[in-house]
Structure formats: C-alpha cells, structure tokens
Amino acid sequence: MESKSNYNGGFEGVETEARVANKRGAGTCESLLRILALALALSAAVLLGVDKQNKIVPLRIVDTLPPISVPASAKWHYLSAFMYFVVAHAIACSYAAISLILSIGNRGGKSSGLSLFVVIADLVMAGLLFSSNGAAVAIGLMGYQGNSHVRWKKVCDVFGRFCDQAAAAFVVSLLSAIAFLLLVAIAVRRLHKK
C-alpha cells in the first residue's frame, strides 16, 4: 500500500513537472509572438510615418496655355486614414511593450485577473489594428486605382515610391493584426485545455 502511494506520488510529481514545463514553453511561445507583434506594429508605423515623396508636377491652369511645373509632395499626415493608421499602430506597439513586461512578470499565471486583462486588451488591440488597416488600405487602393464615379483621380502614377512604401506598411500591419489575433486564439486554446 505504501509502495503504491509512493509510486503515485512519483507519477504525480512527473506530471506536475511536465505541466510546469508545458506552461513555460507556452509562455515563451506567447512572449515571442508578442515581440513579433510589437516589431511588426512598430515597423508598420515607422514605414508609413517616414514615408514622404517630393515631385515636380505639370499643372495646367488655363487650357490654352502650356502646363506650368509646380513642386508637390506626398506625406502620411495629409490623409486622415493614414494618421489613424500611424496613431493606432503606435498605441498597439506601446501596449505590446507594456503587456510583454506584464506577461513576463506574471509567468505561470500568478495573477489570474492580470492574465484576463491582457487577453481582453489583446482582443481590443486586434480590433483597432484591423480597423486602421482597413481604413488605410481603402484610401491607398483609391490612390492606386482612382474612381471614375466620384471623379477621384489616382495619385500613385505620380507618387509611385510613396505608394510602394505605403503598400509595404499595409502588409506588415496586416501581419501585426494577425499576430494579435493569434495571441488571443492561443490564450483561448490554453484556457480551453485547463
């Protein structure tokens, strides 16, 4: 009887150790994904935030006269959707840095309330990033294609380099939003397994 009890105790010990190792592994994976989300959100904000292009554009004021050359520039803060994009990604980036510290401090789920707060905040950040990504892509696509119905001409034929860098920012931003979504999905799976 005693030996059985000892055996059980040993087995439980191995099981607990395996559980702790699993938790640590999951925690490391989550931290790495959080660092990736942070890096992607930061890259997206910087890519669009430093995006700028100056050009000399021919402008026809009177139809009967030849066009005159005027300097024109494309900057991210000329469009409110791009401003929303940069601000939203800066917020997500700052939050990712804070939550990374909180998650490392709360390794092993010491504070249950804090873990719940981080998952809900990750969820809100994912919503914010998807919203700002949608807004910026919609305006970027309009600049790339134009629209004859509302008579909005495309601008990417003039500011090609600006548009290419903006497109790169949108792709990185989408990856960042997906990383936040994955963080929530992993947390849901972890809680579900409990």
Add this chain to the structure above:
Amino acid sequence: MESKSNYNGGFEGVETEARVANKRGAGTCESLLRILALALALSAAVLLGVDKQNKIVPLRIVDTLPPISVPASAKWHYLSAFMYFVVAHAIACSYAAISLILSIGNRGGKSSGLSLFVVIADLVMAGLLFSSNGAAVAIGLMGYQGNSHVRWKKVCDVFGRFCDQAAAAFVVSLLSAIAFLLLVAIAVRRLHKK
C-alpha cells in the same frame, strides 16, 4: 458519519444545480448577444446595400459655356470599399446564424472542440467586421470632407441622403463588430472562471 456524507451529497447537489443554472444563464445571454450581432450585421449590410440616390448634377464641360444638367447616381457598388463592407457583413451575418444554431445545439458545452471553434470563428469575424468598417468609414469620410492634397472633391454635398444612410450603416456595423468582440470576451471570461 453517514449523516455527514448525506449532508455533503446534498450540498454538492445544490452546488451542481447552481452551476448548471449559471451555465444556462450564460448560454442564454450569449445566444441573445449572438442574435443581436446577427441583427446588427444584417441591418448594416441592408442599409448600405439598398442605399441609392439619383440626382441631376450641373456639369461644366467648356468654361465659356453655361453648365449642362446631367443625371448622376450614387450606388454602393461604385466603390470597392463599400462592396467589401456589404460582402463582409453578409458573411458575418450568415456565420452568426450558423453559429447560433451550433451554440444552441451544443448548450452546456457537450462538444468541447465545437465550443473552441465557435470562439475562434467569432474572433475572425470581429477582425473582418472591424477591417471592413474601417475601410468603408475611411472612404465615407473622404466623400464627406474631400481632400485638397490629392484633389479629391467631397461628394456628400450632392448626395446628402446617400451619405446619411451610409453613416447610419457604419454606426450599426461598429456596434455589430463590438458585439462579436464581446462574444469572444465573454467566452474568455467563462473559460477563465473554470
């Protein structure tokens, strides 16, 4: 000893009943929120999907001649962001209907895998709705304000009724996206309490 055991059994019975009642209450609350999310997504899609306005617009072809009147119309499918909005909300609406049936069938969490699938799918739908809402609002705001830097003129001064209905669709859509976010948050909290 026997009486103590009986007492414990009775207490456990009460506790189990309370837990079942709590689960049922939470399930009903979740179903109601899902119905609300469905109704909001459907309303947003219909509001923008049936939005249409015809107008006679003065158009100046030659500067020296008076403007001529031409018929113009505003329809949701003229803008790709609005198409994305309607399609995304139709998908979310269909998913909400299917997930409502699945959730009712899986009341009490009989199938653990199905519960997990529904939470992850809710998460994806929230992302899709936030993205499409951001895209449509960005284009709607551009139509409302215009932008001098890219020379895109506002169109809402001509198609006022169309813009008002679109704005209503955007508000309803935002509420729908928040409802999906809340569904995930509630599921996370429920799993966290386990």
